[in-house]
Amino acid sequence: MLIRAFAVLISLVVLAGCSTPTRYIDPAADDGPVAMTMDYRDFEKAATDAVEDMLASGAVNNPDGGRYIMVVSRITNDTMQRIDTDQLTKKIRVALLRSGKVVTTTAVGLNGPEDAMTEKARELRDSDEFDQSGVQRKGTLQAPDLSLSGKIIQRNHKVEKEQQVEYYIQLSLTELSSGLAIWEGETPIIKRGSDKSVSW
Structure with missing residues (x-):
């Protein structure tokens, strides 16, 4: 029994020694193999393309000055993969915020506020336990001007x-006061490889 346990331990050590070592990858200089599934490079490209096109089109230039307030609506995942669409929208939000033209509200969303603390903090009104001078007043939340929605589509051939494998990242920026799409864009990402590669 002891010999068998020792043999298993030796096998595990040998296997561990032969495995590929874990290493860091610099996303800005990653020339590693391309997966048939969507990876971080694809989301980076789609977000960069979208933001650059929005800025170039002038759609996010507020004629009244200041920044537009944007809310993220529904981004539908119509692929074979379990994609967290925040991988795409977060990159867009960060880039737009850094541009100085758009800020995103987290106080409202299709499924409730993204940050529930906005509402929770307002429940402190009239509480004897809190200094009311520091509690958020009524009428201070800012309503969104714009809504970002979209769809990620996958087609295999x-x-x-x-x-x-073709991926199409389709986005629309809607002016909420009129309901009109003031910007729309599509980034195609086309990959061709072994038919044995998995794309889901």
């Missing part, structure tokens, strides 16, 4: 002995 057989191309001779390979497979082609």
